[in-house]
Amino acid sequence: MIKQEKLSELTQTDFKWFDVVDIDEADIRELKKSFKLTPEITSYVSDLNERPHYDYDEHTDSHLLVYDVPLWPTAEINHFTTRPIVFLIHEKTVFSFHTHRTNYVFEQFEGSEMHQRLQNVHDITEFVMLFLFHSTQYFQRALTQINTDRNQLDRELNNEIANRDLRELAQIEKSLVYLSSSISTNLMMLQDLGKTPLARLLTPAAFERLDDILIESKQSSQMVKISSEVTEMLSKTSNNILNNNLNDTMKFLTVWSLLLTIPTIITGFFGMNVNLPLTNNHWAWLIIIVLNVGFMIWLFIYMKKHHFI
Template identity: 55%
Template sequence: MIIKQTLSGEYDFDYKWFDIYNLDDHDIEVLKEKFHLTTEIISYINDIHERPHFDHDYITNSDLFVYDVPLWPTSETDHFTSLPIKFLMVHDILFTVHTPETTYMIEEFKTTAPKDIHSNKELVFAILFSVTKYFQRALSQLNSQRIVLDAHLSGSKIKNKDLQELAQVEKSLVFLSSSIRTNLMMLESLKNKKSGLHMNASEEEMCDDIIIEVQQASQTVKIYNEVTEEISATSNNILNNNLNDTMQFLTVWSLLLTVPTIVTGFFGMNVSLPILNKPIDWIIITVGTLLVMLWLLWYLKRHNRF
């Protein structure tokens, strides 16, 4: 689907912005016939696995930006992932290409677009700055989940559900960290004169603002990663300690129950014994067994065995 987008308000440059998602065969033919895009360029913008990068084509005089944005958890995926948004500038035309899951980011930008945009490059940077803020939103949500899980996992009783949710938080941080890192590499490459992207002072300032925002997100996700790893390690230590306590408890009771097993096995043999031939001998045997068990219990406790 190809939709011509318009911004609310008046702008002092004649922009042509087309938003593309769910690209089908008919749309591909329109891009080739009406906009004269090559098959190679269309394959680039239609690849959902494209990693963040910038490419300038000197032959067609086109600029391609690929930028990752966060994708919120769904019923199929329990953790944050990321998907690319592509920006293709061909002469005076801007194309944004994305999936339906990230359409709302474009729609939100249209309602909050700044009024001081003077070129297609500034429009691209304005959209990039807008979608970059979604990383902070995602990280804030993950931090809220982490705080709740930290409270649950700090107790002596740790539930499997909490551990599974912590694992999803860790997965989310891995995806977001990777996307933020590659986005930062792409943005920093734009500052290189060899990139082929020529920017004026205003465009460079907007690019610097995005880089600062991404760097802040990079530092935030790094801190959250470290804290989450500490929570995971602490939870594992608590689980191991609980397991040790359980095994120690079972071992002590196994030793205590061994005493009556040995005694009853000895006196339960079907042979005559030279001692204890009175009807009340079972009381003596029971009392003696209990005394031995109490002594063993005292001995284990005195030597810090439990």
Template identity: 35%
Template sequence: MITEKKFGNGDNVWINIDSDQIASDSELYKQYGIDNEIISYALDKNERARIEYNNELKTFILIYNVPQKKKDNHHYEAIPMTFLIKNKQLLTITNSGNDYIIDYMEKYLQNNADSSVYKFLFSSLFLITDKFFPVIEEMNSERNQINDMLKEKTTKKNLLSLSDVETGVAYFISATKQNTVLLEQIKTNVIFQSLNDVEKEQWEDTLIEARQLVEMAQLTSQVLQQLSGTYNNILNNNLNDTMKILTVLSILLTIPTIVTGFFGMNMPLPLEHNILGWMIAIGISLIGWFGLSFVLRLILK
């Protein structure tokens, strides 16, 4: 439910609250100086990544997008995670979708127990940013597998699978761009002036990693769009070829229809009393058929 860990020679404390196990109206939030507005931010799965500084309470609030480990509706998504800093206290609010990050944060503290609050914050954001890369690489792998299947046969199932990958990448592009903008905004925030050189260096490393992530996500999206466009063109060409064949067949079928229609009129006609008249009519149809086929072949070359 709630875990506390001290670091930085015991001067700093990290508190994590599992929002899935603690109701939004719990008094436990108030014990840590979390008001209803912050709770609503933390529990809103559609909350955008952003920062906010409360001058009165001297509280720094940061909401950062975290990649989900499992697919939702056949594609990956990103969900927000809330960080709150007050004095020498870092508080995180997690849920079942992003609590796996806590394990990585704990491992970081084991190796960097002397970290300051803000260094720990920016290092945690770096860890979160780094977790996007394996998921995007997995998407690229899925794209290659689907591409191989589409080369063999362009089916509806394979196209829908490609669409799922595109959807996941679209979510990630939005999430990573929001994270990058958030990190850039920190430089213009009042708290940036209070950071020491080590904390600023960690912030800069996280920002560089976030920008690289955006570029990788955008490249993946561009490749997917090009691939999707290629198969759309292939499907359109196949449809055009099918319509061309059907059109040619419908034109060719008019020849026997015209010939048989002519000799089927209820009036005196040539070959009416000829015992081989029906064979001659068939011959005329065949000659017209092959003649028109030759003309169409020249036209449609």
């Protein structure tokens, strides 16, 4: 669906902004017909798995930027993922392409606080840089939530490790992989923008905003790195605790298996249908019990002395 956003009342420019949500074949035909977009560009903007990058089309003098934003967990997907938002600058028109799952970025961009910032926008590149800065901040929000969830999980793991906790820890690790990958590719694309044809269009204000985005992205990159290291350490600690618990369980079972072997051996002898000592003794059963207990105590003390238990 192609929707034209009204920005003339909010910015000091005359450019147009078209927002395209969940692009389909009808939208692609309209973009080719009305705006003369090439098939290469339409293939980029319709690819939901496109990685962050910059591309310039000489035939249409169009600048395309692909930028990832985080997606919060849902009932179907229990971890953070990312999806691209695509910006296309063509003459005095800017297009944004995204899916309904990234609508939250655009809804909050149109809030009252952002309206005040838009009043200082004088150029189309300043608008795009402002939106990218707005989008970048969601990575730190996502990482803050992940850190909060991990700290809560850490407190629960200190008490007792359950399968549910381990699954949650695995979801956190998946989230960090997605966020780390997107932050890194976003950062590489931003660092290379100054060497692209788009740099000729950037105003001083747009360059200043680009520096702010780079700082924000580098902070997010450092945060996700630290968070990944802490999560990895927590995962290793949990595995060590589980292995230690398993060793204790196996040691307990082994000790009792050895102790219970003694009554089996002794009673096995006296269960044979042959003449044996104590056969005619009325106190034989009590003597046999005392022998069993005595040998079991001796074996327990022996294993304890030699640190088997």
